[in-house]
Amino acid sequence: MNTIRGAEAVMKSLVAEKVDTIFGYPGGAIMPIYDALYDFKDEVRHILVRHEQGAIHAAQGFARTSGKVGVCFATSGPGATNLITGLADAMIDSTPVVCITGQVASHLLGTDAFQETDVIGISMPVTKWNIQVTRAEDIADAIAKAFYIAASGRPGPVLIDITKDAQFGMVDFQYTPCQSIRSYRPHPVMNDTQIQEAVALLNSAQKPYLLVGQGIVLAEAQAELKAFVEKSGIPVASTLLGLGALPVDHPQYVGYLGMHGNYAPNILTNECDVLLAIGMRFDDRVTGDVNRYAKQAKVIHIDIDAAELNKIIPATVAIHADAKDALSALTQQIEENSHGKWLQQFKELRQVEEQEVIQEAVHPTSEALKMAEVVQLLSDKTNGDAIVVTDVGQHQMIASRYYEYKGYRNNITSGGLGTMGFALPAAIGAKLGNPSKTVVAIIGDGGFQMTIQELGTILQAKVDVKILILNNNFLGMVRQWQQLFFDRRDSFTEIVNPDFVQIAKGYAIEATKITEREALSGALDAFLNSKEAYLLEVVVEQEDNVFPMIETGASVADIRLN
Amino acid sequence: MVQVYNISIFTENHIGILNRITIIFTRRHMNIESITASESELKGIYRYTIVVKTTESQVKKVVGQIERQVDVLKAFYHDDSQVVYQEIALYKIPTDTFMNGGSETIVRAHSARILSMEVGFTIIEKTGQPEELQKLFDELEPFGVLEFVRSGRVAISKPMKTLESYLAEM
Numbered sequence: 001m002n003t004i005r006g007a008e009a010v011m012k013s014l015v016a017e018k019v020d021t022i023f024g025y026p027g028g029a030i031m032p033i034y035d036a037l038y039d040f041k042d043e044v045r046h047i048l049v050r051h052e053q054g055a056i057h058a059a060q061g062f063a064r065t066s067g068k069v070g071v072c073f074a075t076s077g078p079g080a081t082n083l084i085t086g087l088a089d090a091m092i093d094s095t096p097v098v099c100i101t102g103q104v105a106s107h108l109l110g111t112d113a114f115q116e117t118d119v120i121g122i123s124m125p126v127t128k129w130n131i132q133v134t135r136a137e138d139i140a141d142a143i144a145k146a147f148y149i150a151a152s153g154r155p156g157p158v159l160i161d162i163t164k165d166a167q168f169g170m171v172d173f174q175y176t177p178c179q180s181i182r183s184y185r186p187h188p189v190m191n192d193t194q195i196q197e198a199v200a201l202l203n204s205a206q207k208p209y210l211l212v213g214q215g216i217v218l219a220e221a222q223a224e225l226k227a228f229v230e231k232s233g234i235p236v237a238s239t240l241l242g243l244g245a246l247p248v249d250h251p252q253y254v255g256y257l258g259m260h261g262n263y264a265p266n267i268l269t270n271e272c273d274v275l276l277a278i279g280m281r282f283d284d285r286v287t288g289d290v291n292r293y294a295k296q297a298k299v300i301h302i303d304i305d306a307a308e309l310n311k312i313i314p315a316t317v318a319i320h321a322d323a324k325d326a327l328s329a330l331t332q333q334i335e336e337n338s339h340g341k342w343l344q345q346f347k348e349l350r351q352v353e354e355q356e357v358i359q360e361a362v363h364p365t366s367e368a369l370k371m372a373e374v375v376q377l378l379s380d381k382t383n384g385d386a387i388v389v390t391d392v393g394q395h396q397m398i399a400s401r402y403y404e405y406k407g408y409r410n411n412i413t414s415g416g417l418g419t420m421g422f423a424l425p426a427a428i429g430a431k432l433g434n435p436s437k438t439v440v441a442i443i444g445d446g447g448f449q450m451t452i453q454e455l456g457t458i459l460q461a462k463v464d465v466k467i468l469i470l471n472n473n474f475l476g477m478v479r480q481w482q483q484l485f486f487d488r489r490d491s492f493t494e495i496v497n498p499d500f501v502q503i504a505k506g507y508a509i510e511a512t513k514i515t516e517r518e519a520l521s522g523a524l525d526a527f528l529n530s531k532e533a534y535l536l537e538v539v540v541e542q543e544d545n546v547f548p549m550i551e552t553g554a555s556v557a558d559i560r561l562n
Numbered sequence: 563m564v565q566v567y568n569i570s571i572f573t574e575n576h577i578g579i580l581n582r583i584t585i586i587f588t589r590r591h592m593n594i595e596s597i598t599a600s601e602s603e604l605k606g607i608y609r610y611t612i613v614v615k616t617t618e619s620q621v622k623k624v625v626g627q628i629e630r631q632v633d634v635l636k637a638f639y640h641d642d643s644q645v646v647y648q649e650i651a652l653y654k655i656p657t658d659t660f661m662n663g664g665s666e667t668i669v670r671a672h673s674a675r676i677l678s679m680e681v682g683f684t685i686i687e688k689t690g691q692p693e694e695l696q697k698l699f700d701e702l703e704p705f706g707v708l709e710f711v712r713s714g715r716v717a718i719s720k721p722m723k724t725l726e727s728y729l730a731e732m
Contacts, residue, residue, distance in 0.1 A: 120578060121581065149632055309626075
């Protein structure tokens with residue numbers, strides 16, 4: 001038998017799961033694991049972050065671009081609690097992450113020991129599964145289950161809390177990957193009768209409409225989606241996290257859904273006769289008022305998570321299935337069609353949006369630069385193929401509207417939780433998970449300062465991340481709401497910023513600031529052509545608003561153009 | 563329509579699973595009327611009976627979110643007409659009033675049992691539905707009830723499918 005310490009068992013288990021990158025921060029209760037990590041330096045790359053929130057967002061970015069499970073280490077107490085925002089983000093955005101936290105020795109549990117916190121209790125609502133391990137012999141099984149649970153079914157974050165005595169304890173190590181858990185059924189058995197019902201509805205529909213979400217990407221069903229879309233002729237719209245599931249330049253792609261989405265896909269939601277939703281969960285930012293959402297339509301909802309079916313929008317046919325399986329089955333049975341007239345309706349409304357919103361946004365008559373023209377030019381220069389990591393707020397909505405996502409897993413953002421501070425660390429993870437791609441983090445001046453310390457990680461780990469700060473000196477989205485709904489009372493949304501260029505230079509990151517339109521193209525070229533990390537600050541119009549917009553409580557059909 | 567629902571949950575015997583379940587009610591601001599837990603007919607599988615007052619649309623979503631938990635094998639909900647349910651209550655009364663005051667007749671009339679009789683106090687047990695347990699309490703009260711405790715509800719559904727058959731399907 002192979003008797004080793006629990007801490008070494010952690011490392012060997014991770015290696016058995018083919019983990020090659022860990023984001024983490026050491027501390028007292030996880031020191032035995034860090035000591036074991038020292039012997040695995042050649043097999044496993046450890047990225048020392050500057051704050052544990054940075055570790056988990058980086059692990060998320062890594063997971064989202066690579067399709068692998070992201071891994072992070074943190075110590076007990078504050079180290080563990082600093083992970084919570086990221087866990088919540090990964091939970092709501094279905095990102096597979098395994099967090100390993102150190103814990104005080106088991107005889108101290110519950111005694112308010114130094115750096116003791118009930119991380120199991122705290123993380124329970126924001127993890128798919130979590131477990132505390134107090135014996136070295138339980139480590140391998142816990143890790144095996146963790147990876148299986150995190151990656152299977154609807155993915156999500158898992159936390160393993162390992163007491164210090166379990167890390168020091170001796171164990172006869174043996175690793176068996178987990179392949180099933182009695183109480184957990186991640187692979188739904190698709191009901192063929194329901195598929196036939198769905199096909200019958202779709203074949204007889206005059207105005208069928210397909211909404212896709214991140215479930216397509218998570219199921220790696222892009223090819224199946226394209227085949228289905230092209231055979232059926234159905235127009236396709238995407239949620240925020242579904243952007244790129246179908247390339248944005250596909251002729252049947254009609255736009256982005258929701259509060260700041262495109263005009264046609266929102267309005268025509270209330271005109272379709274059959275609404276097919278795959279791998280999306282009818283978030284309130286997508287539906288607006290649910291009582292006035294697609295009431296005229298028969299709804300077919302396909303999701304891998306049964307709890308999402310009939311949760312928000314009642315479905316005529318609710319199919320509990322993996323998106324890839326369902327799309328393959330639908331494509332086999334669907335009749336070929338083109339729906340040209342119906343697609344034309346989307347195009348006509350697109351023209352309205354072009355004239356009323358897009359034209360001015362990307363070719364502004366204003367003196368100040370606008371976010372949309374910056375994103376549009378970035379999109380052109382990267383051919384829609386860069387990995388774009390966005391933070392939260394106006395710039396995020398602008399990026400989602402104007403970046404033409406054509407790449408595979410190239411849209412990384414904090415959707416469900418809306419976590420400011422997500423983009424910078426997530427971009428670090430995204431680059432490490434997909435090193436051959438250009439990774440651009442588009443961040444507002446507010447969100448940048450929430451995790452600005454991760455510039456240190458970029459410096460130390462030499463991560464080639466392009467940081468594009470769209471600086472309007474405001475917490476812009478809140479300011480927009482104050483203008484529209486709170487009588488322009490700009491309560492604490494104006495922000496006094498430091499000199500971002502000087503800060504970047506302090507971290508040995510090349511940086512430029514531009515304020516003029518003439519400088520934009522050249523500055524973006526230098527930014528994109530740089531061989532290492534680069535920060536480009538673009539000063540944009542201070543009080544710009546994102547339109548179109550569905551106001552809170554309004555129907556998707558009441559989307560405003562200005 | 564708001565009414566009483568009996569939620570039955572079958573889980574693995576893991577630390578923290580009760581917390582994972584109750585969080586789902588807390589998030590929806592839903593009060594738990596009663597909760598009981600014990601090992602089921604299958605060794606190692608625990609059975610929870612949770613009683614809530616809510617609408618069917620809410621209880622359906624809650625049960626879906628409970629069943630989604632990794633360590634939950636199966637969860638069901640039933641209204642009162644679909645289950646047989648009972649609670650148990652214990653009543654502690656002074657022995658002298660019990661002997662002298664006629665409360666013995668009351669205990670017999672309610673088909674309650676005497677569990678223990680000591681010099682100072684007597685403990686009565688009754689199993690039944692909440693109204694029956696309350697009725698006995700009300701009648702004993704004039705004689706002085708030193709302590710009264712009532713359990714949560716345990717419920718078994720009338721439909722015949724067994725947990726084992728669900729497990730076999732998994």
